[in-house]
Amino acid sequence: MSTQLSLSIELRKLIESKLEQTINGIENTFYQILKKQDINPIELKENVKNLEENFSIISQKWNLEILYTLLLKEQAGFGEIKRILGVNSRTLSDKLKILNIFNYINRDVNIGPPLRVKYNLTNKGKNTGLLALPLLYYSSK
Numbered sequence: 001m002s003t004q005l006s007l008s009i010e011l012r013k014l015i016e017s018k019l020e021q022t023i024n025g026i027e028n029t030f031y032q033i034l035k036k037q038d039i040n041p042i043e044l045k046e047n048v049k050n051l052e053e054n055f056s057i058i059s060q061k062w063n064l065e066i067l068y069t070l071l072l073k074e075q076a077g078f079g080e081i082k083r084i085l086g087v088n089s090r091t092l093s094d095k096l097k098i099l100n101i102f103n104y105i106n107r108d109v110n111i112g113p114p115l116r117v118k119y120n121l122t123n124k125g126k127n128t129g130l131l132a133l134p135l136l137y138y139s140s141k
Helices: 009-037 041-059 063-073 078-085 089-101 123-139
Strands: 075-077 105-110 116-121
Touching: 009 123, 041 063, 063 075, 063 078, 063 089, 063 105, 063 116, 063 123, 075 078, 078 089, 078 116, 089 105, 116 123
Parallel strands: none
Antiparallel strands: 075 116, 105 116
């Protein structure tokens, strides 16, 4: 999925405007929480540390690509995901298991015959993919 999305100037301005609104909203909410809960830096560090496992999963090679594939396709089988991403079977199998364990994707088995397995996003997986888009957009600038 290394194809770069080509956006018109008008569309870029719209995206950047919406992203700025979102970032400002997150920033305001963050500071309101800090103020109301009087969280000190040590407590904040502990809270962030609790998120590290999920950050680690999402930052691993192929995981976001799998989420984006399912975001675009809504549902796909193993072979289709493998073909789209060009990833080897063992790696894809491992990544799908991890994403399923951490509730980013669902694995739906249709016993058949033939046996068919389809994958789709959970709400957590969908929201994670959507929330990662602004980070990727800004990081690529």
